[in-house]
Amino acid sequence: AQKVTQAQTEISVVEKEDVTLDCVYETRDTTYYLFWYKQPPSGELVFLIRRNSFDEQNEISGRYSWNFQKSTSSFNFTITASQVVDSAVYFCALSGSKRGGGADGLTFGKGTHLIIQP
Amino acid sequence: GAGVSQSPSNKVTEKGKDVELRCDPISGHTALYWYRQSLGQGLEFLIYFQGNSAPDKSGLPSDRFSAERTGGSVSTLTIQRTQQEDSAVYLCASSLEHQTSGNYEQYFGPGTRLTVT
Numbered sequence: 001a002q003k004v005t006q007a008q009t010e011i012s013v014v015e016k017e018d019v020t021l022d023c024v025y026e027t028r029d030t031t032y033y034l035f036w037y038k039q040p041p042s043g044e045l046v047f048l049i050r051r052n053s054f055d056e057q058n059e060i061s062g063r064y065s066w067n068f069q070k071s072t073s074s075f076n077f078t079i080t081a082s083q084v085v086d087s088a089v090y091f092c093a094l095s096g097s098k099r100g101g102g103a104d105g106l107t108f109g110k111g112t113h114l115i116i117q118p
Numbered sequence: 119g120a121g122v123s124q125s126p127s128n129k130v131t132e133k134g135k136d137v138e139l140r141c142d143p144i145s146g147h148t149a150l151y152w153y154r155q156s157l158g159q160g161l162e163f164l165i166y167f168q169g170n171s172a173p174d175k176s177g178l179p180s181d182r183f184s185a186e187r188t189g190g191s192v193s194t195l196t197i198q199r200t201q202q203e204d205s206a207v208y209l210c211a212s213s214l215e216h217q218t219s220g221n222y223e224q225y226f227g228p229g230t231r232l233t234v235t
Contacts, residue, residue, distance in 0.1 A: 043229060044226060047224070050222075091161065105164075
């Protein structure tokens with residue numbers, strides 16, 4: 001069975017601080033996909049990034065960066081110089097591959113509520 | 119519209135009644151997913167449609183839940199004999215069809231908030 005653990009239920013930082021959201025996953029699939037989604041107060045889930053299990057290269061997108069380490073089954077997300085607009089619930093998710101092809105539903109972590117204080 | 123749309127945005131129903139929730143995926147997306155989000159259970163996968171293949175119903179919590187997708191586009195999630203524990207936000211997502219190169223990201227709709235009284 002697949003599992004995603006986001007141990008940090010809530011994080012509160014002051015604006016301009018850097019913050020890292022942790023994500024640890026469990027899967028028996030050799031090929032799998034990792035995702036981060038943002039859910040602002042408006043409620044709609046916003047896609048941030050997808051990472052394939054065979055690509056461990058870290059990625060940076062503006063103030064966002066992601067650190068994927070297969071050795072520790074982690075896919076952490078860092079926001080640099082945080083802003084109030086970053087306040088949201090962030091979800092890490094995992095998807096496997098089915099035999100014979102076909103996608104899989106996402107297994108989500110419980111989410112981390114990030115609060116950026118001005 | 120450009121994104122996934124869902125209707126209604128809110129639904130209040132009495133325990134025991136049936137409800138239908140609708141999802142319009144992004145044009146060109148052949149994969150469609152239903153999830154539900156509740157305080158107690160977080161985000162849970164319910165069902166997945168891809169093209170003309172049989173749907174993956176592995177996440178449906180009981181036989182009171184069913185879904186169909188007509189014409190490979192619009193989908194309807196039906197909950198029969200609703201119970202209070204069915205109260206949740208029901209989210210629909212769509213993506214490009216799975217290719218051997220990997221799963222595509224799913225784009226979510228705004229959800230339908232279902233309240234069973």
